[in-house]
Amino acid sequence: MLRYILKRLLIMLVTLWIIVTLTFVLMVSIPGSPFNSERATNEAVQANLEAHYNLDEPYHIQYMLYLKSIVTFDFGPSIKQPNQTVNDLLGRGFPVSFELGMVSIIFAVISGIVLGILAALKHNGMIDYLAMTFAVLGISIPNFVLATMLIQQLAVNVEIFPVATWDSPAHMILPVIALGTTPMAIIARLTRSTMLEVLTQDYIKMARAKGLSPWKIIVKHALRNALMPVVTIMGTLLAGILTGTFVIEEIFAIPGMGQYFVESINQRDYPVIMGTTVFYSAFLIVMLFLVDIAYGILDPRIKMNSKGGD
């Protein structure tokens, strides 16, 4: 078990290093510069600025400096917002994005599972059809379309919720629905189909024969097995939520990390590009690792010391 974890940690570090290196290569290979502007900048000034951000160094030195900044977790100041360090931006944006992402995933998991169970229990009934229609819609409507629709219907036409910004719990509801609906629909469909499969198993019949209450059968025997595929796709869903926050944050004017991630590339703000990429990938890698561990705990058949699952 310990060996497995150590091995995974090592793989995580290598993965991160590959991401960092690829990002660096891509970053320096796109044309343009952070100091590119419509207006003429004096050559002396340009040179000063480049020296200040070490952009006048050869690429391998710049690369080493970046690796150093990652190890010390100090990315220096942003080029475009010189009063802010990258750490300031991450420290400010990440808690907001994290909050949005986590609330959305909790919303998606809970409502997805409930919807899936209901649909499976009332198989081919009214509730099943309703739930699955809802799920198909949820999967096929992109989150930005849903977001715009939600704002127009629930904030503009009927003024129940605020349109945008991130001030109070009421401000969270629409973005969480917009971001969580697709994963919720995926989870609901998955839960339903595995639940249907599990419910026909012999041990469920056995439990019924023993006279256990229907709820006990579902929660204790059926659900635990039905949840395995859900846990499996949690990693993918997390990645989806993470990238989904970029769009949702933009639409709802939420001061999260997504804006830096996107704008830093347009502005060639190198320290911010590196900082956000490293941070996001490290976060995602750790989350996937936790998902794998959880998987092992829920399913004793998965042996941790064998070759690591995905």
Add this chain to the structure above:
Amino acid sequence: MKKLLASLLLVLMVMVLAACTTGSDAGQEEPADDNEAEATENGSNESDGTEEASGENVLYLNNGEEPTSFNPPIGFDEVSWLPLNQLMEGLTRLGEDHTPQPAMAEEWEVSDDGTVYTFHLREDANWSNGDPVTAQDFVFAWEQLLNPETGSPAAFLGYFIKGGEAYNSGEGSAEDLGLTAVDEKTFEVELESPTGFFLHVVTNPAFFPINHQVAEENPEWHAEAESFVANGPFLLESWAHDSEMVFAKNPEYWDADAVSLDKIHWAMVNDTNTQYQMFETGELDIGAIPPELSDQLIDGENVTIDPLGGLEFYRFNVTEEPFQNKKIRQAFALAINQGDIAEYVVKNGVEPAYGFVSPGFISPSGEDFREVNGDLVGFDAEQAQQLLQEGMEEEGYDELPPITLSYNTADLNKSIAETMQSMLSENLGVEVTLENTEWNVFLEDQKNLQHQFSRSSFLFDYADPVNFLESFTTESSMNRTGWSNEEYDQLIADIKAETNEEARWELMYEAEKLLAEEMPILPLRYYNQVFIQQEGVSGVLRHPVGYADFKHAEKQ
């Protein structure tokens, strides 16, 4: 082991939940803080008396995104300088007629040769912390603007000052700059050459003073609301980075009686549709119109349309075939119907450009530059075909070399490019290929003359036609066409040296005509600024050149 891991996961979950709850708590605290601040503000504003009973007068605006920097020489963009223009004030401030009016400077004298300006600062000009605004504050700020270490993108605006360009290029020194604090309230500026529009130049936020005592103690004074010192109509009450700013009326401002708003609240909403929806629900007092709704809303009574000095145009690369030929350039210009592009593609009430310098620049004799020089480019398909024929004969072409039209990726640019493509095909029988790249790449290619026929835009920095005209000298880094014309270079040099304003304007008329004759660029349309505002909002001042001013804004 399994139990241990399970409990670890549990702890993680709890932490997640805890993060959520602290997050929303933090959110709830803010309104409470606001109320407190409002209460104290009300208390201190007793002298205003009667109107206060109905509560605070707060104008809700959207800044789009976080200002780059509130350090005057650094924040060279609309998102920084528009709000900064409410917080600070230069020697002069643009008035209702868009001309510079006394501001921090109460009066000034100009030497006979037009190169030395002596500004007398107001006795009652103070910073929001109570310090007096002194000549030293201006010297400090302007030195910082030109200091090559600052790396200010706006430094070129300071090249009018004697020794400015040399210092900024790392060749001169700060001592050699023509800036002198004669005494606490007298500020003397020596210029390289007489610059008739210098009083307009100094309304620009790059020339705002900086409280040197505060800045020497804390170089990051501008980064947070707590340390920010203002000298304008408003002060920076709070600034939650990336989410909102609150400006409050500045009681230390010399003209505070003229300010009717108690506060300005700035949201930072980047998405055009979202900000319009916030306008619809009354969360914003002034909003922008999303392009899809333009047709529906543009004629409404609550829409304000003001001109904005600038030009959207296309550059010909005269170093590439076939645009080395003047007649072919002219043919292309005549084949484009600017009127249709303005009316049906750009919409939003913009004016087509039949010249280069946008309307609104008034000569010393009181005439508009544009009206004097009239239409220099038009739409004439027949003449275009004839010119193309002649041009092709001159160059010995049987058919035109392939032409690629480039633009930076954006919806509107794409629509315009496609329209031009079909106009060229229809009116000239020329097929052009379209190509688009992301802004930074596009700009780099354009500067390196790697485009053949590419989109450009220009917005004026100061209110004088030469700001635009000088872009096309051989030396200028704004040229980006490869076009070089001795006569034109000489004209611009003469314009800069001319001390007689009337004569200077005559030279500028001549320069624009020469540009139209040579046609290294093809004008498309002038810019404007369109906003939609709630009923009861008035007094917002939008200048063709310069940043909007909310000093006199009112909300009922």
